[in-house]
Amino acid sequence: MHRSDTTGPRPAWFFREYEPVGVDLGSAAAVASYDRNQGTDPDADDALLDRLDVVAGTRLVDLACGTGSLVVQAARRGAEAHGVDVSEQMLAFARARAERAGAGAHWHRAGFLDYAHRAGPADVVTTRSALHQLPDFFKQQALLNAAGVLRPGGTFYLWDVIFSFPPADAAEHLGQWIDTAGRPVGEGFTRADFEAHVREEFSTYAWILEGMLARAGFEILAHESRSPTHGEFLCRRR
Structure with missing residues (x-):
């Protein structure tokens, strides 16, 4: 394992990426609960890795890797797998997962905005359920950084809460999502968690992300x- 260092002092206006947004994940118990609530599934991770043609020797970087399930599955198939996250608690959970699996992954404490890739250019960069933590201006900066990590022709995969409904119908679709997605306490993310997501985090529309991806140098x-509230983009770096 090695750690990526930040690239130097940030101006006072820069987004404070290391301060938690949304659900508090500052303890080992909270991270373990998050992993359960996310429904981590190695088979689903392997299905995605198959789609992205991740094989032995592929260099993969997972930005905001969370509890590390995708990175571990990539390492198990012989990829050079890098997990990046701002949370020490998340990375500790991910390292323990890798050790249990006998998977040799690389872990870096860094964010979307300051990750400095020290290895060769990546073949695949992924991020799931995390880009919404940045306001749109900083999403664009994050996507530029992700493109810089990739080799030309490399693959970028994004999955997140992404709104595809017409803006005029936002209240209807968000209400339906919150009504159906919330679970009782102890059984998953609660209604209050989803309400906080919409109120305090920065999920955005697919048409906004399309423009950001193009301006970052990606071909969609x-x-x-x-669903009207979730989606994915598969891109190639131009």
């Missing part, structure tokens, strides 16, 4: 909205 190969 596929975009799928799995």
Whole structure:
């Protein structure tokens, strides 16, 4: 394992990426609960890695890797797998997961905005359920940084809470999502968690992300909205 250092002092206006947004994940118990609530599934991770053609020797970087499940599964198949996260608690959980699996992954405490990739250019960069933690101006900066990590022709995959409904219908669709997604305490993310997500985090519209991706130097190969509130982009670095 090695750690990435930040690239130097940031101006006072810079987004404070290391301060928690949304659900508090500042303890080991909270991170373990988050992992359960996320429904971590190695089979689903492997299915995504298959889609992204991650094989032995592929260099993969997972930005905001959380509890590290995708990174561990990539390492298990022989990829050079790098997990990046601002949370020491998340990285500790991820390292323990890798040790249990006998997977040799690389872990870096860094964020979307300051990750400095020290290895060769990545073949694949992924991020799931995390870019919404940045306001749109800083999302654009994060996407520029992600493009800089990739080799030309490399693959970028984004999955997140991404809104595909018409703006005029926002209240209807967000209400339906919160009504159906919330679970009782102890059984998953609660209604209050989803209400806080909409109120305090920075999920945005697919058409906004399309422009950001293009301006970061990505060609969008596929975009799928799995629901009015969730979707994915599969891109290639130009």
